[in-house]
Amino acid sequence: MSGAFTPVIPGSADASLPSPTTLKQVPLSGGPANPSAAALGTQFGPVVKRVEVVRGETTVYVEGAKLLDVVQWLHDDPGQRYDYLSDVTAVEYRDPERALQVVWHLRSLPRRRFLRLKVEIATGAPLEVPSVWSVYRGADWLERECYDMFGIRFAGHPDLRRILMWEQYREGFPLRKDFPLRGRFSRSEQLRQALSVNPEARYSMEELSVVQAFEDLPADMRQRLLRGERTGE
Amino acid sequence: MGLTARPAGTGAGRNLGAPDASSHDSWVATRLDFLVNWSRAGSLWPMPFGTACCAIEFMATAASRFDLARFGMERMSFSPRQADVLICAGRVPFKLAPVLRRIWQQMPQPKWCISMGACASSGGMFDNYAVVQGIDTIIPVDVYVPGCPPRPEGLMYGILMLQEKVKRERMSDTSLRNEMDPDPSSGLYIPAQAIDELSEPFGNSVHQTRSGL
Numbered sequence: 372m373s374g375a376f377t378p379v380i381p382g383s384a385d386a387s388l389p390s391p392t393t394l395k396q397v398p399l400s401g402g403p404a405n406p407s408a409a410a411l412g413t414q415f416g417p418v419v420k421r422v423e424v425v426r427g428e429t430t431v432y433v434e435g436a437k438l439l440d441v442v443q444w445l446h447d448d449p450g451q452r453y454d455y456l457s458d459v460t461a462v463e464y465r466d467p468e469r470a471l472q473v474v475w476h477l478r479s480l481p482r483r484r485f486l487r488l489k490v491e492i493a494t495g496a497p498l499e500v501p502s503v504w505s506v507y508r509g510a511d512w513l514e515r516e517c518y519d520m521f522g523i524r525f526a527g528h529p530d531l532r533r534i535l536m537w538e539q540y541r542e543g544f545p546l547r548k549d550f551p552l553r554g555r556f557s558r559s560e561q562l563r564q565a566l567s568v569n570p571e572a573r574y575s576m577e578e579l580s581v582v583q584a585f586e587d588l589p590a591d592m593r594q595r596l597l598r599g600e601r602t603g604e
Numbered sequence: 605m606g607l608t609a610r611p612a613g614t615g616a617g618r619n620l621g622a623p624d625a626s627s628h629d630s631w632v633a634t635r636l637d638f639l640v641n642w643s644r645a646g647s648l649w650p651m652p653f654g655t656a657c658c659a660i661e662f663m664a665t666a667a668s669r670f671d672l673a674r675f676g677m678e679r680m681s682f683s684p685r686q687a688d689v690l691i692c693a694g695r696v697p698f699k700l701a702p703v704l705r706r707i708w709q710q711m712p713q714p715k716w717c718i719s720m721g722a723c724a725s726s727g728g729m730f731d732n733y734a735v736v737q738g739i740d741t742i743i744p745v746d747v748y749v750p751g752c753p754p755r756p757e758g759l760m761y762g763i764l765m766l767q768e769k770v771k772r773e774r775m776s777d778t779s780l781r782n783e784m785d786p787d788p789s790s791g792l793y794i795p796a797q798a799i800d801e802l803s804e805p806f807g808n809s810v811h812q813t814r815s816g817l
């Protein structure tokens with residue numbers, strides 16, 4: 372986290388900017404790019420691999436290793452001020468030759484800009500990208516979801532575990548292209564595993580509120596947490 | 605299908621007909637049955653387990669136009685401990701399966717279950733990795749209401765059918781009130797093989813099992 376928190380006051384956006392309107396007659400591709408793309412190019416040089424404009428939205432492909440620097444700069448630089456991370460997700464193409472892409476959607480409320488960052492992970496390379504949790508705390512659950520569905524590891528994330536599927540889910544990463552729609556196990560096995568989870572043992576020590584409330588928990592739950600037991604297998 | 609694991613010697617299954625000549629219940633018992641069943645059927649308290657779009661239709665059923673209160677169900681019981689009938693409205697993902705099972709176990713006898721909509725009854729269109737293929741693989745179901753979603757009239761018809769069923773119960777048939785204990789090793793009520801067979805892919809979904817890679 373950088374510096375003091377500067378709240379965005381309505382009407383405080385750069386007065387020279389046009390008010391937001393619905394875009395009309397936007398070309399499918401091409402057109403003016405977000406000025407942040409050019410600024411990134413001058414600031415980071417070869418880290419920026421290419422810039423695409425699709426339907427008026429700018430996508431900047433950057434080098435994975437430098438992603439955190441790029442995001443930090445976009446967040447801090449007074450000319451950019453991307454103060455809102457609206458999504459972290461990934462795209463895998465059906466063509467196995469095509470690289471898997473990790474996508475970040477950034478929005479700058481003061482500058483009224485939207486920027487999409489992409490990192491390409493070539494086939495066979497380890498699925499790992501830097502976590503932007505240190506810049507945007509909101510990335511916590513977004514990255515956990517991305518990890519849960521695609522198996523992409525976010526280096527530097529404080530608590531990277533599954534969020535949608537239960538923690539003992541063993542079938543893999545459901546949104547990957549090699550994942551069969553019905554899952555890998557038979558229906559009865561899936562049901563057996565799901566039912567073996569104890570619905571009341573949802574907590575793990577990582578959950579801050581539980582750590583704080585630890586002394587107030589019932590003795591048996593304290594014991595369970597101390598043994599490091601997770602979702603009650 | 606052998607959903608109910610009945611103790612041996614409790615007779616030839618559930619008697620759905622009115623107390624008939626072959627039963628040896630006395631006149632007093634049948635009258636008492638009538639009174640108990642009449643009051644039970646007239647004041648079923650539903651536990652709404654609404655997980656998806658069907659729950660919206662369930663709310664419409666409970667609201668003033670269709671008015672579930674006419675059938676003695678005006679009080680939604682959001683605590684399973686005070687509920688008589690669990691209405692599962694919507695799809696149940698595997699992550700929710702132990703929760704549904706636990707809620708069912710927390711409901712006191714006598715209890716019944718209505719599976720509302722295609723998803724709750726069979727998984728519906730969600731033949732995928734995340735959705736339970738019919739809640740009857742987790743808990744016993746009394747009435748299935750088809751539809752996606754069922755219209756309020758459909759749900760009410762299901763409720764009336766359940767009331768019919770309640771009115772025909774006999775207190776002397778203790779097997780009706782057996783808690784069904786799942787197989788301790790697997791946690792399943794019905795044999796694993798039966799579950800696999802019931803949730804075989806059908807129609808288009810046969811092709812969806814392959815990943816294309």
Ligand code: SF4
Nearest residue numbers: 657658721722723752
């Ligand atoms: S049956 Fe249809 S309406 Fe009901 S939960 Fe499923 S998809 Fe929704």
